[in-house]
Amino acid sequence: MEWFNVGKIVNTHGIWGEVRVISTTDFADERYEVGSELALHKADGSKPIMVKVASHRRHKNFDLLTFEGYSLLKDVDVFRNAILKVSEKYLSDLEENEFYFHEIIGCTVESTDGEIIGTITEIIQTGANDVWTVHPEQGKKDHYIPYIEDVVKSIDIEHKKITIEVLDGLLS
CATH class of the missing domain: 2.30.30.240 (PRC-barrel domain)
Incomplete structure (x- = not known):
């Protein structure tokens, strides 16, 4: 199965497990929809962690996300510089002259x-x-x-x- 980048976690936000993401997708609302499954590839090269989006909101130039089971700052602090990826099975068909x-x-x-x-x-x-x-x-x-x-x-x-x-x- 192939995985595609949708964003990079650049920092945490607040104390309740929220992360700041710089998106690399045109489909942020779809990719970060509550319940969406993403693979979190940490910067240390360890095995990817599957996460499920618990919340999503926009703040300035960032997408702010929380993940199910990661509700505190200490839970997500280790995710800094991680890349979020989506599985090819979640890619939708595009209109003519649109490309990923x-x-x-x-x-x-x-x-x-x-x-x-x-x-x-x-x-x-x-x-x-x-x-x-x-x-x-x-x-x-x-x-x-x-x-x-x-x-x-x-x-x-x-x-x-x-x-x-x-x-x-x-x-x-």
């Missing part, structure tokens, strides 16, 4: 002229549209490609290939 982060990260980006630009290493959520960080193979500085119709011309998830129109100034 794990489908996009690792794709090769090339121009409509066939020039290889690099590999997508990160997705930055800006609010308006996602921006893909593309790392070139020659060790040059990263490029930032907006996921908009004028730039992204085709996405082939099966072959991990994305074709873009290189607009003036895009790769400078």
Whole structure:
């Protein structure tokens, strides 16, 4: 079974077992719904712990979660820097032209002229549209490609290939 990142626990919040999570999912309400099962991968590399979400709320730029059976600060303090992951069985079907982060990260980006630009290493959520960080193979500085119709011309998830129109100034 495959697991996919949905967030990172960066700190605790208060004294009642709440943790602060920086989300890496577009589906926070679905992933952190009360009763959702997540795998908690601690930073020390120990065996993942299965947790069930007991509560979820937004606070500033964080998702605040509590887990069933972990009701005190001392219970969750050891979860700092842990990664929360969701099982592939909980992934839902997406609309046309929508993709999961794990489908996009690792794709090769090339121009409509066939020039290889690099590999997508990160997705930055800006609010308006996602921006893909593309790392070139020659060790040059990263490029930032907006996921908009004028730039992204085709996405082939099966072959991990994305074709873009290189607009003036895009790769400078």
